[in-house]
Amino acid sequence: MYDVLIIGAGVIGCAAARELSRYEAGICVVERCSDVCEGTSKANSGIVHAGYDAPTGSMKARMNVTGNEKMEELCRELDVSFQRIGSLVICMEEERIPELQKLYDRGIANGVKGLRLLNREETLELEPGLSEKVRGALYAPSAGILCPFELTVALAENAAANGAEFRLNTEVTDIVREHGGYIVRTNQGDLRTRMVVNAAGVYADVFHNMVSSDKIHITPRKGEYCLLDTEAGGLVRHTVFPLPEKKGKGILVTPTVHGNILLGPTAAPVEDREGVNTTKEGLEAVLHSAEQYVKELPVRKVITSFAGLRASEDGREFVLGEVKDAPGFFDAAGIESPGLSSVPAIGEFLAEMIQKRGGWRAKEKFESRRKGIRRFLELTPEEQQELLRENPAYGTIVCRCEKITEGEILEAIRRPLGATTLDGIKRRTRAGMGRCQGGFCSPRVMELLASELHRAQETITKCGGNSRMLAGHIRGTDSEKD
């Protein structure tokens, strides 16, 4: 019997697990995929918004502004890179300038610090990469960027280090109330728990509706992106948004913490909760929109494209907290943007509420810090020599684009909650994320995964399930090779 069972190992589920692991409680995170961060948390803009977007007084506004304030410390504790590069909402038409003022006023009302309205010259001075046609901007210095997988993996690793259990490849199929708690049915058998946190992303309404008569409804809204090569880095120095239209926030252009440029997202409601495919129209719209306000968009530098699904609840508000007619069942539903920005706040908010119900003592030895995988080539010569003595594998470059060594890949596999798939390696080390998108390193990474996990190479997958990389051995080779 668990004290708290969390459905979903996205950034929200992992944040809740990490905050709850401060207490003497039995915590389990149940995730249907083979790794953490396989849902929306892996495909978003990675922006830590300042907090002027959401309506004043909303949960979204409150969580965003507090989350933003706390993000720096959380990232320091977890060794996650976070860069407060600031954002600009730019206006291209004179007659829309008053809309900037409105955003500014809302930001002030929401408690956003440091906002400034800029005229054309000030805007271009701050961001020379913009089209000369720009008329003015709202500057939010507190906005930042981070890598969403890095944050999710870090939260999960830290939660695990503090005793939270992770059950991967485990899909929740039903939830039944019983005396003193819930039975959570999964494809791996039944699990009993006193309380449940519903952090199932685009599926959160399904679980909510299993226990409550007060129904909610989520529509997935697709956002498509193009990622540009690091060679295009420096195109812009801030996160740049066009003024929001009725349709949505519009296509942003932003640097990433790894020096690429990200363009997107589109916004289109879809039926399919697994529909993370990109579309011709979507990708064209991304490139076309960005071209309108960036001076010279190097469209030929696209190295990959992807799509993510926003979990939009009909009320367009975060649904956070205990479900009225289901005691001990806590929702984190409808967590669309600014969900990532709100992570530190949502994690604490849920944990405090749940701890009040559980009444657990704080752990004496909660470890708030976690160390990331060290990038060999970024270390000092002394540190390099030391690591090399430990394991000569740090001297072999496996990913030539991002310059990732074999030692780093081995570490990604060997850590607690380590990688078991190519995508898992990619998200923990960046091997395969560069210009050639794994063309060069994937055979080598498959080999390392197979030998470390004592599995035949043909069983290695891209991202679990049926995503096998190989069909088998060629004729006449020894099938016992592994």
Place this chain on the structure above:
Amino acid sequence: MKRIEAVIVGGGPAGMAAALSARQNGLENILILEREEELGGILNQCIHTGFGLHTFGEELTGPEYAARYVEKIEKEKIPFYTGTTVLEIQSEEQSKLKTVTAVNRIQGVFQLQADTVILAMGCRERPRGALNIPGFRPAGIYSAGTAQRLVNREGYLPGREIVILGSGDIGLIMARRMTLEGARVKAVAERLPHPGGLMRNVVQCLEDYDIPLKLNCTVAEIHGRERIEGVTLVQVDGENRPVPGTEEFISCDTLLLSVGLIPENELTAAMGAAMNEKTGGPMVSETLETSVPGVFACGNVLHVHELVDHVSREAEEAGRFAAEWVKKR
């Protein structure tokens, strides 16, 4: 810091021929740095014949061609470090010396001082991203060269039902190779009205095996969530626009991309050498010298060559020019 007269970056056919020629032209102190575990470059995975007709007057396989050069390198006692990736080349204005930074398992990150550097890093394949094909991102999409490596060097079959996008030579050769391994190659799609690879490869690798070559045709969409399940092919007009109504679904578990090669010039560009937009290689003088004095380039890093024999010829020249450059100083 160790001082070397000529550091050669890359131990493929270009690097080896350049080293041999530099030695023949009087340089004693030479070092080849190669990131793979053995010399030979891309040739090690090209087990088909068709190499060396010009150089040796006979048809060799890639590894055989490479072996002849490796033998000579060993006979001449030219030192080489394998498993060693070059990370950076810096050129010092005044001394005209170059600092080469590299990494391997034994020395870790180390530096060398070089009078001349010969760039011979070869090329890489154009990846899917550059095409920006819409759809899902399932397993089973490989560049043709990666598939070639898996089959020929590691003994694995990437898939059983194959569609190939692009008709470059590697794609054509892989169409035949996969067929011989029992896979079914259902189509080779080429955006242009003519094949990208050599005519002899079209005949020997496609026609001889009844593999359809679809010209003016490209992949419009990728299907399948976990493993690829199929592609939509579509006809394109003269301006590369899809022609509505010509979509055709083909089921497959593998998509191979053979959509071009790009000279591998990260190091070259980072060093500050002037680049040639057309070839993707550095700009060079008649003596194959880049805009950075004392740095020469040859082989696929300079521009993509069709025949290895031409690579070897060019590299011999580069080796000679580098030797002359050292002696002039």
